[in-house]
Amino acid sequence: MSGESPDPSASRYDRHVIRSYAAPALTFVRGEGSRVWDAAGRRYLDFATGIAVNALGHSHPVWVRRVQEQAARLTHVSNLYRNEGQGALAEALARRCGPGRALFCNSGAEANEALLKLARLHGVRKSGQEGVCFGVVVAEKAFHGRTFGGMSATPQEKIQKGFRPLLTGFTAAPLNDLAAWDRAIDARTTAAVLIETIQGEGGVNPASSEFLRGVERLCRERNVLLMIDEIQCGVGRTGAFFAFERAGIRPDAIAMAKGLGGGFPIGAIWVAPPHDDLFTAGSHGTTFGGGALASAAALAVLEVIEKEGLLEKVTRQSAPWHERLRGLVALRPDLVSEVRGEGYMVGVILKCDPVPVCAALREAGLLTAPAGGVAVRLLPPLTASAEELAESVDVLTRVLRDWKPA
Numbered sequence: 001m002s003g004e005s006p007d008p009s010a011s012r013y014d015r016h017v018i019r020s021y022a023a024p025a026l027t028f029v030r031g032e033g034s035r036v037w038d039a040a041g042r043r044y045l046d047f048a049t050g051i052a053v054n055a056l057g058h059s060h061p062v063w064v065r066r067v068q069e070q071a072a073r074l075t076h077v078s079n080l081y082r083n084e085g086q087g088a089l090a091e092a093l094a095r096r097c098g099p100g101r102a103l104f105c106n107s108g109a110e111a112n113e114a115l116l117k118l119a120r121l122h123g124v125r126k127s128g129q130e131g132v133c134f135g136v137v138v139a140e141k142a143f144h145g146r147t148f149g150g151m152s153a154t155p156q157e158k159i160q161k162g163f164r165p166l167l168t169g170f171t172a173a174p175l176n177d178l179a180a181w182d183r184a185i186d187a188r189t190t191a192a193v194l195i196e197t198i199q200g201e202g203g204v205n206p207a208s209s210e211f212l213r214g215v216e217r218l219c220r221e222r223n224v225l226l227m228i229d230e231i232q233c234g235v236g237r238t239g240a241f242f243a244f245e246r247a248g249i250r251p252d253a254i255a256m257a258k259g260l261g262g263g264f265p266i267g268a269i270w271v272a273p274p275h276d277d278l279f280t281a282g283s284h285g286t287t288f289g290g291g292a293l294a295s296a297a298a299l300a301v302l303e304v305i306e307k308e309g310l311l312e313k314v315t316r317q318s319a320p321w322h323e324r325l326r327g328l329v330a331l332r333p334d335l336v337s338e339v340r341g342e343g344y345m346v347g348v349i350l351k352c353d354p355v356p357v358c359a360a361l362r363e364a365g366l367l368t369a370p371a372g373g374v375a376v377r378l379l380p381p382l383t384a385s386a387e388e389l390a391e392s393v394d395v396l397t398r399v400l401r402d403w404k405p406a
């Protein structure tokens with residue numbers, strides 16, 4: 001096949017890139033707004049957005065200008081020095097997060113690594129010694145990344161297989177089952193909990209507000225850090241800047257990445273007082289984190305979210321979109337069990353494997369991402385128009401109407 005491909009880079013890619021990803025179906029060469037074009041010139045509606053990364057769509061003019069200007073002025077100096085952008089970005093995040101401090105890194109997994117190290121330091125402060133209080137309670141079906149810390153916090157066989165022994169101290173409890181978390185959180189040995197407000201990779205599973213408030217209360221009672229992973233659901237995706245805001249909780253620490261850079265790699269954690277002094281000079285670091293170029297990209301994302309009123313837009317446009325998506329259940333009750341999620345993070349939950357359905361949708365011109373073995377996940381850019389949202393439902397309707405389960 002690759003010999004016939006209109007894309008001469010496909011065979012090079014297939015020969016020389018390590019095969020840790022399923023064989024890619026397509027090569028994309030250009031993007032603009034909610035659209036991407038493949039090497040054969042075909043156009044797609046991109047509701048996978050690099051897995052919730054391209055928050056402003058592709059090549060947003062403000063983002064492009066900011067990145068170009070910064071690249072021409074100063075790209076990198078390391079964290080041995082200040083750069084202007086990192087301070088400005090931390091200040092912009094402070095407006096969303098409240099009191100506290102930011103630490104920057106390069107990816108979601110790295111943000112969670114920083115949270116797990118923070119939890120260890122909290123455990124030492126709490127118990128007065130190392131090796132006693134280091135437990136972390138996580139949710140079943142969670143996904144927190146592919147590093148050793150991230151894998152250890154991800155209670156899924158397909159992620160952990162082949163890489164044991166992992167870090168110890170992790171306990172998994174069912175999402176939204178507060179009684180199970182009450183049993184799992186131990187006042188003496190638990191340092192932190194780590195929760196996605198809406199599980200992404202696990203199949204678009206929202207934590208209920210009541211559950212989040214209950215876990216917050218348990219954490220306060222037992223001096224346990226409440227750490228929220230907003231790497232996928234944060235930075236405006238649900239119509240709130242952070243998805244947890246609907247629950248009215250105040251996390252001790254927040255992890256961000258994906259949408260934060262709008263396509264440029266950056267991760268961050270936000271830590272609230274009194275825990276924002278746990279990391280001290282020399283206790284954590286990274287060469288690239290919060291570099292000048294990455295900070296400029298993230299600042300552009302935050303600027304556009306504000307200037308274009310994207311939170312309001314996502315909130316306003318979600319209700320009619322969700323309503324139409326729910327029509328898919330009526331259309332194919334034998335195939336679609338439910339539509340769930342918030343804002344621009346939605347799962348069409350199937351009674352069959354979503355992978356071939358996502359492939360058929362791609363053939364029909366709509367990019368989506370399968371999740372959790374059950375969901376066709378829709379992650380439009382925050383800039384998506386009402387017409388583009390409607391178009392996604394039209395494509396789903398066409399493909400699902402005629403779908404014959406294998």
Ligand SMILES: *Cc1c(COP(=O)(O)O)cnc(C)c1O
Nearest residue numbers: 107108109143144145200231232
């Ligand atoms: C994607 C993701 C991660 C890992 O982020 P990477 O940038 O791929 O390392 C962690 N947590 C959640 C909730 C994610 O969706």
